[in-house]
Amino acid sequence: MLRVMVVGLGPIGVGCARAVRADAGLKLVGLVDADPGKVGRGILDLTGPPDAAETGGEGLAVVSDIDQVTADADVAVVATTSWLDRVAPQLRKLLGRGVAVVSSCEQMLWPWYAHPVLAKDVDAEAKRAGRALLGTGVNPGYVMDALAVSLSSIVRRVKLVRCVRRGEASVRRRPLQAKIGATLSADEFGALARAGKIGHMGIAESVALLAAGLGCQVPPGSVTVTLEPVLAEQPMQSALGLIEPGQVTGIHNTAQWQNERLRVELDLTMAVGTPDPIDVVELEGPVHVRLKIPGGLPGDSATVAAMINHLRVVHEARPGLLTMLDVPIAGCRGQDPAP
Amino acid sequence: MLRVMVVGLGPIGVGCARAVRADAGLKLVGLVDADPGKVGRGILDLTGPPDAAETGGEGLAVVSDIDQVTADADVAVVATTSWLDRVAPQLRKLLGRGVAVVSSCEQMLWPWYAHPVLAKDVDAEAKRAGRALLGTGVNPGYVMDALAVSLSSIVRRVKLVRCVRRGEASVRRRPLQAKIGATLSADEFGALARAGKIGHMGIAESVALLAAGLGCQVPPGSVTVTLEPVLAEQPMQSALGLIEPGQVTGIHNTAQWQNERLRVELDLTMAVGTPDPIDVVELEGPVHVRLKIPGGLPGDSATVAAMINHLRVVHEARPGLLTMLDVPIAGCRGQDPAP
Numbered sequence: 038m039l040r041v042m043v044v045g046l047g048p049i050g051v052g053c054a055r056a057v058r059a060d061a062g063l064k065l066v067g068l069v070d071a072d073p074g075k076v077g078r079g080i081l082d083l084t085g086p087p088d089a090a091e092t093g094g095e096g097l098a099v100v101s102d103i104d105q106v107t108a109d110a111d112v113a114v115v116a117t118t119s120w121l122d123r124v125a126p127q128l129r130k131l132l133g134r135g136v137a138v139v140s141s142c143e144q145m146l147w148p149w150y151a152h153p154v155l156a157k158d159v160d161a162e163a164k165r166a167g168r169a170l171l172g173t174g175v176n177p178g179y180v181m182d183a184l185a186v187s188l189s190s191i192v193r194r195v196k197l198v199r200c201v202r203r204g205e206a207s208v209r210r211r212p213l214q215a216k217i218g219a220t221l222s223a224d225e226f227g228a229l230a231r232a233g234k235i236g237h238m239g240i241a242e243s244v245a246l247l248a249a250g251l252g253c254q255v256p257p258g259s260v261t262v263t264l265e266p267v268l269a270e271q272p273m274q275s276a277l278g279l280i281e282p283g284q285v286t287g288i289h290n291t292a293q294w295q296n297e298r299l300r301v302e303l304d305l306t307m308a309v310g311t312p313d314p315i316d317v318v319e320l321e322g323p324v325h326v327r328l329k330i331p332g333g334l335p336g337d338s339a340t341v342a343a344m345i346n347h348l349r350v351v352h353e354a355r356p357g358l359l360t361m362l363d364v365p366i367a368g369c370r371g372q373d374p375a376p
Numbered sequence: 377m378l379r380v381m382v383v384g385l386g387p388i389g390v391g392c393a394r395a396v397r398a399d400a401g402l403k404l405v406g407l408v409d410a411d412p413g414k415v416g417r418g419i420l421d422l423t424g425p426p427d428a429a430e431t432g433g434e435g436l437a438v439v440s441d442i443d444q445v446t447a448d449a450d451v452a453v454v455a456t457t458s459w460l461d462r463v464a465p466q467l468r469k470l471l472g473r474g475v476a477v478v479s480s481c482e483q484m485l486w487p488w489y490a491h492p493v494l495a496k497d498v499d500a501e502a503k504r505a506g507r508a509l510l511g512t513g514v515n516p517g518y519v520m521d522a523l524a525v526s527l528s529s530i531v532r533r534v535k536l537v538r539c540v541r542r543g544e545a546s547v548r549r550r551p552l553q554a555k556i557g558a559t560l561s562a563d564e565f566g567a568l569a570r571a572g573k574i575g576h577m578g579i580a581e582s583v584a585l586l587a588a589g590l591g592c593q594v595p596p597g598s599v600t601v602t603l604e605p606v607l608a609e610q611p612m613q614s615a616l617g618l619i620e621p622g623q624v625t626g627i628h629n630t631a632q633w634q635n636e637r638l639r640v641e642l643d644l645t646m647a648v649g650t651p652d653p654i655d656v657v658e659l660e661g662p663v664h665v666r667l668k669i670p671g672g673l674p675g676d677s678a679t680v681a682a683m684i685n686h687l688r689v690v691h692e693a694r695p696g697l698l699t700m701l702d703v704p705i706a707g708c709r710g711q712d713p714a715p
Contacts, residue, residue: 056532175530187526189708190685191514191678193395252709324677328669335663339530342663346529363704369528370591 039348042067042110042136044103044127045117046075046083048210049141052341053114055084058091061372063348065094067106067113076101103130112348115140119238121152121159128159132166137354139347141340143239145172146182148358150245150257160358169354173347173361175339176202177239177246180330181303183361185318186250188328195251197300197321200243202333204307205314206287210337211276217287217307218266219275226266226285236264237305240292244301250362253299265289267308275309286310345371378687381406381449381475383442383466384456385414385422387549388480391680392453394423397430400711402687404433406445406452415440442469451687454479458577460491460498467498471505476693478686480679482578484511485521487697489584489596499697508693512686512700514678515541516578516585519669520642522700524657525589527667534590536639536660539582541672543646544653545626549676550615556626556646557605558614565605565624575603576644579631583640589701592638604628606647614648625649684710 041063043054050070057063058080068080080094081087100106103113113136118124121144131138148156163170172178181200189195206214218226218235229235241260248255266285273280280286287308294301314333320326346367354364380402382393389409396402397419407419419433420426439445442452452475457463460483470477487495502509511517520539528534545553557565557574568574580599587594605624612619619625626647633640653672659665685706693703 059532179530183705184526186707187523187705190706191518191673191682192708193398193677193681193684193710195708250705250707250709252707252711324674324681326669326673327671328667330665330667332666334530334665338532338663342532343530345532361705362707365702365704366522366526366589366700367529368525368589368591368701369531369534370589371532372591 038062038064039352040064040066040109040111041348042069042106042113044069044113044115046070046099047116047212048337049340050114050116051083052337053116053344054080054094055087055091056341056345058093059088060345065097066108066110068097068099069101069103069106070099071101075099103127103134110134110136112137112139112352114344114348115142116344117142119143121145121148122155125155125159128170129162132162132168135166135168137168137351138170139344139351140170140172141174141344142172143174143177144242145170146174146177146239147242147245147249147360148172150242150255153257156358163358164356167356169351169356169359171347171351171354171359171364173343175334175336175343177243178343178361180316180334181305182243182247185247185320186362188318188326189251189320192320192322192324192326194322195299195320197302198247198251199302199304199319201304201315201317202306203311203314204333204336205311206307207275207309213336214276214309218285219287219309220277220280221285223266223268223283223285230264236288237290237307240290240303240305243303244292244294246360246362247301248294248299251299253296255294260292260294263291267306269310273310280309342369377401377403378691379403379405379448379450380687381408381445381452383408383452383454385409385438386455386551387676388679389453389455390422391676392455392683393419393433394426394430395680395684397432398427399684404436405447405449407436407438408440408442408445409438410440414438442466442473449473449475451476451478451691453683453687454481456481458482460484460487461494464494464498467509468501471501471507474505474507476507476690477509478683478690479509479511480513480683481511482516483581484509485513485516485578486581486584486588486699487511489581489594492596495697502697503695506695508690508695508698510686510690510693510698510703512682514673514675514682516582517682517700519655519673520644521582521586524586524659525701527657527665528590528659531659531661531663531665533661534638534659536641537586537590538641538658540643540654540656541645542650542653543672543675544650545646546614546648552675553615553648557624558626558648559616559619560624562605562607562622562624569603575627576629576646579629579642579644582642583631583633585699585701586640587633587638590638592635594633599631599633602630606645608649612649619648681708
C-alpha cells in the first residue's frame with residue numbers, strides 16, 4: 038500500500054486525491070494547499086459527494102504547508118505550479134522527508150530546458166535523498182512527446198516528427214479555459230500572452246523531451262514557439278460565459294526546432310468549439326508512420342491518470358530528477374474496483 | 377561504441393547486421409548461424425551491395441556457434457527461433473561471455489507464459505551474470521501489446537482492450553509468407569496449423585504482457601487462441617508463387633483472455649492482398665480511447681528497428697530476463713547519418 042500526499046488542490050490535485058481514494062493500493066495520508074480558503078477543509082468538502090469506490094482520508098484536513106503533514110508518505114502528487122523554480126522548494130521539502138514525487142509541473146517534463154542549473158542541483162539532491170522526482174501528464178508528458186518517442190522505437194531513422202493536437206476545450210476544467218484566454222478580446226489575449234500569463238505551458242519542454250528521445254539535445258532557448266488566439270466566428274458558451282464573435286475561444290500554439298538531422302514540429306489548438314478534435318503523431322524518414330487518435334485524448338482525466346499511474350513507477354525508480362525517458366511504461370495497473 | 381554480435385542470419389538477422397553497420401554508435405563484431413550454407417561467408421556476401429552508410433565488419437565470416445566468435449561483444453542480437461527452450465542454450469552461452477541480449481524470439485516477449493520454470497532459471501542466470509535479456513519486436517513486442525499498455529497509462533480504469541492488426545503480407549519477407557501459409561490449400565493449412573508449423577507466433581505472449589501491464593496475471597495456458605486461413609477470392613501473386621482462388625493467402629489469428637475485471641481481445645490478419653491494412657488499439661472503460669495507424673506499422677523493418685533501438689536499452693538495463701514492461705522507452709536514437 039503506497040502512502041500518498043497530494044500537494045496543490047486545484048481541479049487536478051482534487052482529481053488525484055479522488056483517484057487515490059478510489060484505489061485499494063493507495064492510501065491518502067496528506068492534503069496540502071497554501072490557499073487560506075482551502076486550509077482546514079476535509080476531503081469530502083473539497084471533492085463533493087464521493088463515488089462508491091472512494092474511501093479513506095476522511096479524517097484529513099488540508100494544511101497550508103508540506104511541513105505540517107504529520108503522517109509519513111511514500112510518494113507525493115504535486116500539482117501546484119507550471120514553473121520549476123516555484124516548485125523546487127516543495128520538491129526539496131518532500132525530498133527532505135524521503136518522499137518521491139510525481140508532478141504535473143510542465144517545466145519538470147524536461148527541467149533542463151528552462152532551468153538547467155537548478156535542474157542539476159535538484160537532480161543531485163534527489164540522488165542524495167535516494168528518491169525519484171518525475172514530471173508527467175498528458176500534454177506535456179505523453180501525446181505530443183513520449184508517445185512519439187515510443188512510436189519512433191520501431192523505425193531506424195526519423196528526419197521529421199510532427200505532432201498535431203486539436204482539443205475541444207468546452208469539456209475541460211474552468212482554469213484551463215481561463216488559461217487559453219476564452220472570452221477575451223484579441224487585444225486582451227495579446228497583452229496577457231506577451232506577459233506570459235495565458236497559453237499552454239510546456240510545449241518547448243515537449244520538443245526537448247521528444248528530441249532527446251531521438252538522440253538530439255535541444256539547447257535552452259532554441260525552440261521557436263508561437264502563440265496566437267483562435268477567434269470565434271459565432272457566439273458560443275464557455276465555462277467563463279458567452280463568447281461573442283471575434284472574441285477568443287482558445288489558443289493556437291506551435292513549436293519548431295531542428296538540427297542537421299532532425300526537425301520537430303508541434304501544433305496545438307486548444308479552443309472552445311474546436312471541430313474534429315484529434316491527436317496525430319507522424320514520423321517521416323525512410324519509413325513513414327502516422328498515428329491518429331480520433332476525438333483526441335481526454336485532457337483533465339488523462340493528466341490525473343498519468344500522475345496516479347506513475348506513483349508506483351516513481352516509487353520503484355532509481356533516484357534522481359527523472360523524465361518520461363527514464364522510466365518504464367506505467368500502464369493502468371490501478372486497483373480500482375471493476376467498473 | 378557498443379560491440380554487437382548477430383546470432384541467426386535469416387532476413388531479420390541480416391537486416392540487423394546491416395543496421396548495425398549503418399550506425400556509427402555500433403560495431404559489428406560477430407556473425408553466427410548454424411546453417412552450413414552460411415558458415416564462412418562474409419557480410420557483403422550475405423547482405424548484397426551495402427548502402428553508402430554501411431561500414432565495418434568486412435573482415436568477419438559467419439561462424440557456426442557463439443563459442444567460435446573470438447571478439448568480445450557487449451550485446452547480441454538473437455534472431456534464431458520462436459521458442460524459449462530452443463533459444464535458451466544460446467542465451468546461456470551469451471551470458472557466460474557477459475553479453476546482454478535483444479531477441480526476436482516470440483516466446484521471450486513474455487517468457488513466463490509458455491515456459492515459466494525455464495524462464496525463472498534463465499532470469500536467475502542473467503542476474504548472476506549481471507546482464508539483461510529482452511524479447512522485443514513489432515508484433516509481438518509493440519503494436520498489439522506494449523503500445524496498448526503505454527496508451528493505458530493515461531486512463532484510470534480499463535475493462536476491455538482490443539487490438540486489431542490487418543497486415544498486407546505481399547510486402548513481407550518470403551519466410552513470413554511461408555509462415556502464414558500463402559499458396560497452401562485449406563486442408564494443407566489445417567494440417568500444418570494443427571502441427572504448430574505455420575501461423576503467427578506470440579499472440580498469447582502479447583496477451584500476457586498486455587494484461588500484466590494492466591495489473592493482471594495471465595496463467596500459462598489460459599489464453600484462447602484461434603487460427604484460421606484466409607482464402608483467396610481471386611488469383612494473386614505471392615513471393616511463393618501464384619495463389620489460386622480458394623487457396624490460402626494468409627492467417628486470421630485471434631486471442632482472448634479475461635478475468636473478473638479485464639478482457640483482452642487481439643485480432644490479427646496477415647495475408648497477401650489484405651485490403652485497408654491498419655493497426656487499431658482500443659481501450660474501453662469510463663474513458664474510451666481509440667488509436668489508429670492507417671496502413672499499419674511496417675513489419676520486417678520495424679522488427680529490425682525495434683531490436684537495434686533496444687541494444688542501448690538492454691546494455692544499460694538492470695540484469696535479468698526482462699520484458700518490454702521493465703525497460704524505458706527506447707526511441708530511435710541511432711547514429712545513422714542524416715537521410
